[in-house]
Amino acid sequence: MADLSVKIHKLNLKNPVMLASGTCGFAEEINDFYDVSQVGGIFLKGTTLRNRDGNEYPRMAETASGMLNAVGLQNKGVDYFIETTYPKIKDYNTPLIVNVNGSTVEEYIELTEKINELDKIPAIELNISCPNVKEGGMAFGITCPGAEAVTREVRKVYDKTLIVKLSPNVTDIAEIAKAVEGQGADSVSLVNTFLGMAIDLATRKPLLSTITGGLSGPAIKPIALRMVWQVAQAVKIPVIGIGGIMNTADAIEFMLAGASAVQVGTGLFKNPFIPLEIIEGMKKYMEEHKLNNITDLIGGLQM
């Protein structure tokens, strides 16, 4: 019997296939299609201390094998999450992870303290890589001192599993990963979106209201894979691979490159069932390759 379970610090996942923040809402939207308890974990929509309306429309542009988005962390704020959303989703039988965002270190801390009170949230994903907000967000994630500062301060107030989501818009992502590991991060997830843009030839104007936005989808997969490989060699903490995963082969590539688990993101827009297809595909792959534990694949790249 194939064992798909993996561990991310204190998090025991039934399988390594999770849903990426910003692409699965607050889990209910995917639960409209199937029982979300089947996936390894769910990274909820980016949450901030206070309500955010996000950026103006248009926020999306389709690109070759992918898309740009400039949502800008639209969410109703952490108090609404705690009072209204959390009671509805807390009993889903899979780890729910809150994606934590702030414009200042103090905001990250205050938000983390509030989430820490919730029994059914076993981990947070510290988002220091959102490219679509004017303050905070990616600004913290593109320098080692910035990434270190947020991680260190949040670590002081949070004992559960702390995952830091990294930006690919840096010169050396492995350096940033080492920096957050040094400040107590339990895991890193990567990558967030790549900063990009698109122009309407008819109007000669940018297609996004914010001019630039985050590129995601299969277009970024090879770069994300390379970054996961580099980071996995540089740190000892578990790495969660994200970036254009559409099928079983993509997911296994990330695990061979060193990821202990993966997140399916933009692929969900195309087909919310992709995570279940990957879980089935992994079982088949393990059978064909006579593997008992999916963990045998982690970092299994042959040189």
Added chain:
Amino acid sequence: MGKKAVGDFTVISNRKLNQSNFLLKLAAPGRLPDISPGQFVNVDIKNAKEIFLRRPFSIFEADYSNNTLSLIVKILGRGSKVLTEINEGDKISLIYPLGKSFTIPTANEKILAVGGGSGVAPLLFLAKESKLKPENVDIILGARSAEDHIQVDEYKKFANLHFTTEDGTLGAKGFVTHHPVFREKLNTYDKVYACGPDAMMKAVAKEAKAAGVFCEVSLENLMACGFGVCLCCIEPTQHGNKCVCTDGPVFNINDLKWQI
């Protein structure tokens, strides 16, 4: 769970309606769930170069006895063009059913439905499903020219059909809001509905608002997912930014922030 589905539909027919519109009839992979007028499906455009995301289409007809759906596909861009070229027997993947429907009129109400382009699809579906007496249903369909109109004569049994064309080649000349109905009896309707190009819907909304008549419009903002997770198709409303795909596509004009 299980309220929405992803399924491979089989193309039963793909019929050309006029220069730019096609009628796509699709057989569901199983029993068709209940579908209301105004709801839509998100269609995967396979084998098309540089098309990654699905494309949303209003549902034109749902036939529960045969488990079929029909869509009117207007060639707007690369995605819809590819869809018009698919053949009988081909499979296409749909996410369905999506969005909220129009408010269904109650018995004895009088309604006016105004459509432009492929925006006629949900309105004809509404006229049929509302089960009102045909004399209580007025539908105005607008187009640039007679040849741009879709043949919808069969809908005469559900409604009074009126036409407008910008060049005067069919029905009243001008835009939909130039039709005499707007001048003569707009305030006699209990509900007004509009679906089509933005400018057309805004013009209808403006008239309805001035006349104090209930009015719903169906928006077509660009979307990625269609089920409320990407937050790309937002429309500013009196209650903050709402997703057109899940909070709409149908909105009451009083909830929108349109400058009309």
